[in-house]
Amino acid sequence: MTAPARTRDSAELIRAEEPVLAHNYHPLPVVVARAEGAWVEDVEGRRYLDMLAGYSALNFGHRHPALIEAAHRQLDRLTLTSRAFHNDRLAEFAERLAALTGLDMVLPMNTGAEAVESAIKVARKWAYDVKGVPADRATVVVAAENFHGRTTTIVSFSTDETARSGFGPFTPGFRIVPYNDLAALEAAVDETTAAVLIEPIQGEAGVVVPDDGYLAGVRELTRRTGCLFIADEIQSGLGRTGRTLAVEHEGVVPDVVLLGKALGGGIVPVSAVVAHREVLSVLRPGEHGSTFGGNPLAAAVGTAVIELLETGEFQRRAQELGVVLRDGLASLVGQGVVGFRARGLWAGVDIDPAIGTGREISERLMREGVLVKDTHGSTIRLAPPLTVTEQELRSALKTLEAVLAHGA
Structure with missing residues (x-):
């Protein structure tokens, strides 16, 4: 024995x-x-x-019992198809997530860093196809002390030397300005700017909450100058701050919202780029993807998370x-x-x-x-x-x- x-x-x-x-x-x-x-x-x-x-x-x-039940139920039916085929859980997930955020379309991914990387690609494509920025000249403005992930592209615009040291050469195309400084942000935006990418509250920096009016100012500036406002709500979103999204504290609707972490209910990695239709519509088949992005298990758990948030509790x-x-x-x-x-x-x-x-x-x-x-x-x-x-x-x-x- x-x-x-x-x-x-x-x-x-x-x-x-x-x-x-x-x-x-x-x-x-x-x-x-x-x-x-x-x-x-x-x-x-x-x-x-x-x-x-x-x-x-x-x-x-x-x-959480509702999330565990949703996962068990889906595990007994279907877990993965890849996006080579449709699955019966994805449409509802995307519909309800778009409605929850007040936006139109969803690009499902897995990790937060994937969502950020995807948003950067989408913003650049939008800049070339819609805004008319010359090829390979698009820029993205970001804030110092940011944390958006640890891929080589993302650490290229980090100001944390621990995250950067030893990982170059770095990806060009980013401009870093002080957080919570609208004047510095305006000075950095020009005709090549595809997007401003910021955290509504900087998490890794120590839960840094900007001054009242900063997020509304970012929204006004990006609208006036014709670039996208991308809000990284991967940590701050989905109820954490007392609102579904942290930008709601200032009544702001960005062009693009990045979600992750809580979207998977602590069970599976789920992230998403949620955006206005005219932004995500720039993607065509073959230009971006993920084998596991939008898989039926993730969609089932993500939908159960959205159900919890829809109550407002x-x-x-x-x-x-x-x-x-x-x-x-x-x-x-x-x-x-x-x-x-x-x-x-x-x-x-x-x-x-x-x-x-x-x-x-x-x-x-x-x-x-x-x-x-x-x-x-x-x-x-x-x-x-x-x-x-x-x-x-x-x-x-x-x-x-x-x-x-x-x-x-």
Whole structure:
């Protein structure tokens, strides 16, 4: 009789990764084995409140019943055809996603970086076919401190040297301006500009929320100068900020919206370029594609995600609980927190460097049963699932308060 496989503990599993996994991540030393809702459990059975939610990929929590049911149901029928054939789930997914965003057409992809790359291609094609920019001269204006992915094209317009160093030569055709600076943006736009590509809220930079009127100003400028406004809502969209899209806080409708992360419900990678018809209509068969983009499993899960958002429940939860989050963080300013930025259930929290780095604070919180992630020195990010309860949120804030007090 074959002996049952021995279960390896967290420390052993972490050591086992070292020689066989590329070292492109530096995760916290927790090994998650199970999860449900806002909670995860490691291989030893210790429970942690997840205050990161997969960088917004888990907006609806771990294993949301409606999403799991949709995935199981589709797994029993059909998972992949490639786009060589039609499938019976794709039309509804595209119809409802277009309606949810107030736009017309959908280009389904898989990852967020794919959505960004696809949007860049579409913007360039639009510039040549519609705007009349001379061949190979189209430019895209982006913001400093951006994060749109890690492909070679995308890191070409990153200002993060860790993302860029050692990966050149870089792709030309991009102009970088300071974020939240309309005058600098206007100075960079000219007759070659295909698009302005920005995050409505910069996530990786530390949840940087622009001044009121900035997004409306970008919309007015791009409309007046005849270029596209591409909003990267991969982290900020789908309920995270208290609206379906973060641009809705200023009543703005971009020409192109990029979605991902939460669109797959934490089950499968799903992303999309959603745009006005005259923009996406520039694509012709053979010019762009993805074997897995728009696959029936992804479409089924994505449709179930849209159904959750159509009720407005999660947007309201993010808005209401966002007040609890903001008030809780405000009470910690001067008590180990030197500043923060928040919108909805999303916050960047700047820790007093005298208390610890963002990594050190994240590790201390982990030991107390709360999972967050650091970014840029002493900043930590909070992005709990939109299913988190008020009690759970207050508990996490109390734990942060205790960790900061102990560090002081």
